[in-house]
Amino acid sequence: MVCNMSLNSAELELLKDDVSKEHEDNHTRYEETLISNVHYNSFREHMIGQPTKGDRDLTNTLGVDQLRDFHAAHYFGDNTVVVATGDVNHDAVVE
Numbered sequence: 001m002v003c004n005m006s007l008n009s010a011e012l013e014l015l016k017d018d019v020s021k022e023h024e025d026n027h028t029r030y031e032e033t034l035i036s037n038v039h040y041n042s043f044r045e046h047m048i049g050q051p052t053k054g055d056r057d058l059t060n061t062l063g064v065d066q067l068r069d070f071h072a073a074h075y076f077g078d079n080t081v082v083v084a085t086g087d088v089n090h091d092a093v094v095e
Contacts, residue, residue: 005071007064016059023056 026033036051043049053059084093 005075007067009064012062012064012067016062019053019059020056022053023059 040049040051054062082093
């Protein structure tokens with residue numbers, strides 16, 4: 001998933017619809033909305049103050065090409081940490 005990410009336009013559209021529905025339902029999740037607003041007002045310029053589901057106005061405009069470009073720019077060996085816990089085979093994880 002990290003090294004060989006595949007992006008499907010139809011799947012992306014379904015995910016965007018799900019996120020859009022969550023944005024629309026924010027008014028019914030009081031505690032989550034309150035915490036998001038507190039983080040936004042307290043840490044506006046920091047990543048902790050940004051919405052976890054993205055900006056509702058920008059989410060719908062996101063395309064597969066933009067995701068590919070972002071992935072290529074930010075997900076590479078020196079910039080990625082992979083953690084495996086539990087009863088795992090080291091060689092299988094590395095492979």
